[in-house]
């Protein structure tokens with residue numbers, strides 16, 4: 680009985696310490712309280728296509744998407760990025776994978792699973808990371824790149 684109580688007390692104490700060391704993504708406001716809304720970030724809209732952190736990363740959006748409709752009825756993104764419109768818009772074509780069904784079957788139009796662009800492609804802002812990141816580019820992990828000799 681006493682051992683059980685002691686065990687309970689120590690586990691509870693450890694749990695408290697652990698919850699305090701886990702970074703709180705939502706900020707310092709306690710979970711059940713309403714905090715002030717964060718200021719909207721200023722998006723980077725310099726039209727510079729950014730390097731991808733790994734080859735199949737969805738590239739980030741380097742331009743403004745303010746006011747672009749993206750709904751069941753209209754997709755403003757496709758009006759520039761669809762194959763048929765890229766010559767006039769100068770936009771990079773949505774990649775070939777966006778024309779494939781999940782079984783790898785090629786189709787004539789954008790696949791429904793690639794329709795809502797902003798589920799994967801996001802604009803960028805200069806903000807402080809919420810948690811420390813030790814991410815390393817895979818090219819820094821010590822292999823010999825092809826064609827480097």
Ligand code: HEC
Pocket residue numbers: 725726727728729737738739740741742744747749755756757758759760768769770771796797800
């Ligand atoms: C008016 C035409 C136009 C519209 C509309 C448009 N884009 Fe773009 N997009 C471009 C152009 C041009 C580029 C090339 C870089 C630049 O000039 O900004 C680009 C670049 C991109 C890139 C970077 C590609 C890469 O390889 O780095 C992404 C991702 C992207 N757009 C996503 C979107 C999404 C998502 C939408 C809709 C919310 C959208 N775009 C709407 C013209 C457009």
Ligand code: HEC
Pocket residue numbers: 734735736737738754756757760771772773774775776777789792793794795796797798799800
């Ligand atoms: C389910 C996630 C997902 C959705 C939804 C999606 N994409 Fe992508 N997109 C990716 C990934 C992953 C890549 C990079 C790998 C690849 O090409 O498949 C990519 C690549 C791209 C590229 C770069 C193509 C190139 O050859 O450089 C453009 C432009 C792009 N997407 C635009 C769009 C637009 C516009 C939409 C909406 C119609 C869209 N994407 C919807 C995941 C997505």
